[in-house]
Amino acid sequence: MIDGTASDIAATGFDLVLAAMILGAGLFAVTVRDLFGAVVFFIVYGVFVALAWLRLGALDVALTEAALGAGLTGVLLIGAVARLGRRTGTQGTDALSRRSAFSVRSVSQIATMLVSAAVSVALGWAFLSLSDSDGLRAGVAANLDASGVSNPVTAVLINFRGWDTLLESIVLLAALIGLWSLWRDDDWGRRPGLRQHARADGVLAMFGRLLPPFGLLFGVYMVWVGSSLPGGAFQGGTVLAAVWLLMMMAGLMPPPMVTSARIRAVLIAGPLVFLSVGIIGAFAGGFLGLPPAYAKPLILMIEAALTLSIAATLALLVLGPPGGPAMPSGPGDAP
Amino acid sequence: MASSSIFGLCGALLIGMGLYGFITHPHLLRRLLAFNVIGSGIFLLFGATAARLPSAATDPVPQALIITGIVVALAATALGVGLVLAYARVTGRTTLPEDGAPTDPGKPPR
The missing domain is CATH 1.20.58 (Methane Monooxygenase Hydroxylase; Chain G, domain 1)
Known part of the structure; x- marks a missing residue:
């Protein structure tokens, strides 16, 4: 430089x-x-x-x-x-290109291309013509000491804009409930996700045994350092979700039953702890307001609970409904 | 040319590209994918506006908003995939019916 x-x-x-x-x-x-x-x-x-x-x-x-x-x-x-x-995978496009006349299709494609290009040009022009601004850096820097953490992004996520993060954790939960509500009735007693056929001595099974210890360590580390360095509940939780998915894909552990009370307790722990801290804060000053003296332990507590919930929610979102292809299947779709 | 200008313009182009894919692809999963390209283009454009001052660190507030956005985008994509799979299960198709085409309710699985 x-x-x-x-x-x-x-x-x-x-x-x-x-x-x-x-x-x-x-x-x-x-x-x-x-x-x-x-x-x-x-x-x-x-x-x-x-x-x-x-x-x-x-x-x-x-x-x-x-x-x-x-x-x-x-x-x-x-x-x-x-x-x-x-x-x-390609059936849809093939059928369409055969069905519609080529000229009509290409004309509409060119029109779409022009509209998309116009959107890009307008956005690019708007971006370049923005005047320089200091943004909210100064405000965050001035209040960072009261936030309990020294990573400004974590301070914004859990403290200054706690509302956003609280609602985000609830959105995750809502998406999972929406996904579960799309299951077939007969899938309800089954374990989520495709059935895995990993060879016990294969590459996937080997990675499934080798990587989780490092993944767990890294995930927890990322949550812990999130208060002072880049990292936090979302990044760490995602790593933990990936570790869990890897172990399930390698066939080393079965996916959880979604009807089990334990997994549901883990799913709601994060939003619940966050909300409780917010409500207790409401009596001490303001909803979701963290008193500076206790801010750091409170943030760590919220992050720990959020991490578990995020890891479980993300893993279950990615696993999806139980086995089998989603195409119309006969009643003989054995569990 | 500063990083922020390059990636801001890159984001603007990605939004256009994603929009094109979203409109032209009949396959629902391809639309979901194009939608994600639009999303990350918006994040990149937004994040680049937060990184325009070379003298100061990247503004943390947009960063926090983008992290929230990425997580919500994954949740929405997962729900979208679930809807596409359920739609394929019920109708046997992976594309929506064309405008004006008679709607075929398909055979319910149960």
């Missing part, structure tokens, strides 16, 4: 290459014909976007994007492709 231009040019070059790779991977994810291929490009795209967040100096976002945007979304979409079956 001190010897000016050379490192500046290198940094700009890196940014330009990275932006091109993001756009390329995104373009393939959107346009590639094969559904499975599109999902693979989307995962690659997520990893590149995480690198872009690093370049923007947003480490917390980079961790979240890498774990959630690329990781769990990828697992979720691959699972969906597997359930729908490769056959239906």
Whole structure:
């Protein structure tokens, strides 16, 4: 940085290459014909976007994007492709291109392209014409001492904008309840997720035994350092969810029964602790207001409970309904 | 050219690309994927506006909002995948009927 231009040019070059790779991977994810291929490009795209967040100096976002945007979304979409079956992956587009007249289709495609390009140009122009602003940095920095933590992002997430995070944890729960309500009645007594066929001496089973200790350590570490360094309940919780998913996929442990009271207690622990702290705070000053003297232990308590709930909720969201392809299946779909 | 300008414009382009995919793909899972591309484009555009001052660290408030957004986007995607799978289970299709086409209620599984 001190010897000016050379490192500046290198940094700009890196940014330009990275932006091109993001756009390329995104373009393939959107346009590639094969559904499975599109999902693979989307995962690659997520990893590149995480690198872009690093370049923007947003480490917390980079961790979240890498774990959630690329990781769990990828697992979720691959699972969906597997359930729908490769056959239906391209069936829809083929049927459509055969059915509609080619000229009509290409005209409407060009029109769509123009509209999309216009949206991009308008947004890009709006972005470039924004005047420089200090944003809310000064406000956060001035109150950071009272927040109980020294990572400003965690301070905003759990303390200053606790409302958002509380509602977010409830949104996660609502999504899971919505997903469960789509299950077939006969699926209700079964374990969630596709049945796994991992060979006991295969690569997946080996990773399933090798990685969890490190994953657990890393996940808990990320929650713990979240108060002073990049990390926090969401990033750590996602890592824990990934560890759990890996162990279930490797066939080392069965998925939990969604009817069990224990798993449900874990699911609501985070929002419940958060809400209780908020309500107790309401008597001591303001709803969700954390008194500076107790802010740090309260934040750690909220984060610990949130981490467990987030890990369980995310893992169950990704697992989806019990086994079998989702295509119409006969009553003889054995459990 | 600063990182924030490059990735801000990149985000704007991604939103357009995602929008194109969202409109043109009939397959519902492809639409969900394109929707996620739009989402991360919006996050990138938003995050880049928070990183425009080279003298100061990236604004933490937008960062916190984006983290919330990424988590909610995953929850919405999971619910979307669930809806697509349920729709495929009930109708046997993975695309919505065309406008004007007679709606085929399909055979209920039970």
